[in-house]
Amino acid sequence: MNKIINIKQINWNNENKGICSFELKINTLKTEYSNSIYLLHRAFVIRHLKNRTIKASTKTRAEVSGGGKKPWKQKKTGRARAGSTRSPLWKGGGVIFGPKPRFIEKKINQKEWNLALKLCLLKKSDRMIIVEDFVQNFQTQAKTKLLYNALKRWNINLEKKILIVIENSNHNIFLSSRNIKNVELINANNLNLKALLSAYTIILTPKALEVIDQTYQGTTYENPI
Structure with a gap:
């Protein structure tokens, strides 16, 4: 049985766009506390302390x-x-x-790693928000003030870790975010447990969610990114 997580969706101006339901292909037995904590710990240790x-x-x-x-x-x-x-x-x-x-040197199977990431997303689902037209606002300019004001407008706690997940590399967003304290930028196809677990708020773009679905769950779309 798969798990459905509901993520709040807003636009750039902080207007509520409803709830986005995202299906995680994960066995119910794997979400039990003892199983999930063990797998998360094992995956974290192996991937981030492996070598x-x-x-x-x-x-x-x-x-x-x-x-x-x-x-x-x-x-x-x-x-x-x-x-x-x-x-x-x-x-x-x-x-x-x-x-x-x-x-x-330690090793973890790819299926185990994908499962650990999905368990982490499940546990962090109440800390996620989806922002429409996020990337579009940085197509022609790179401004730290633009992103900083947007985070304040979305009522994001700037004193705690913020993880921004985008669909692919964007130099303007990188330049805009690198000087803001506690903000980390990451590509959707390069998720890591350390960034997810340490983040208090996770901001995603709609296409980033599709990339996560394709990369870690094998879902295909009519117009792949």
């Missing part, structure tokens, strides 16, 4: 310098037997099971 290089390094007894000679004879000294000063028991000796430089 790490550990540089810490210690020397084993084979790598420590010195110690080739037996410190003292085996018997009749009253001391414990010792064969090398490189023993881990000695000060300055080698380290047992110490860290070594290594590269950590």
Whole structure:
């Protein structure tokens, strides 16, 4: 059974355009709290912390310098037997099971990643708004003030993280948004959990919603973007 999320829709002048219903192709069992939290955590850790290089390094007894000679004879000294000063028991000796430089790589299946994104969209649906003719206002100009005033007009909390999702790259929107604190711009076909989870408000364009549907749910449209 699929899940339907209802998203508030407005135009550039903050006039209410009703509710947009968006169907998420997701199994009901997958939305249970324990299942969804586990998958979201796993996807976040793997995608955003997946590639790490550990540089810490210690020397084993084979790598420590010195110690080739037996410190003292085996018997009749009253001391414990010792064969090398490189023993881990000695000060300055080698380290047992110490860290070594290594590269950590993790993987997640594409279906799992898409499901995690859809679960995140489901949980953030009450924080989403769709703005009509958003991109059209930046076709000929790039003005930070234009976007800033629009966010205030839409009653967006500027003190918290704002994520703007557009259908494809737009240089004017990028220039307009980069100097506004707490605003992040992202393409609909390049969603990531870190941006979605940290955002307090998510602003989408109607075409961005179609791109999300095509990219992560395999839906086709008569006039694809």
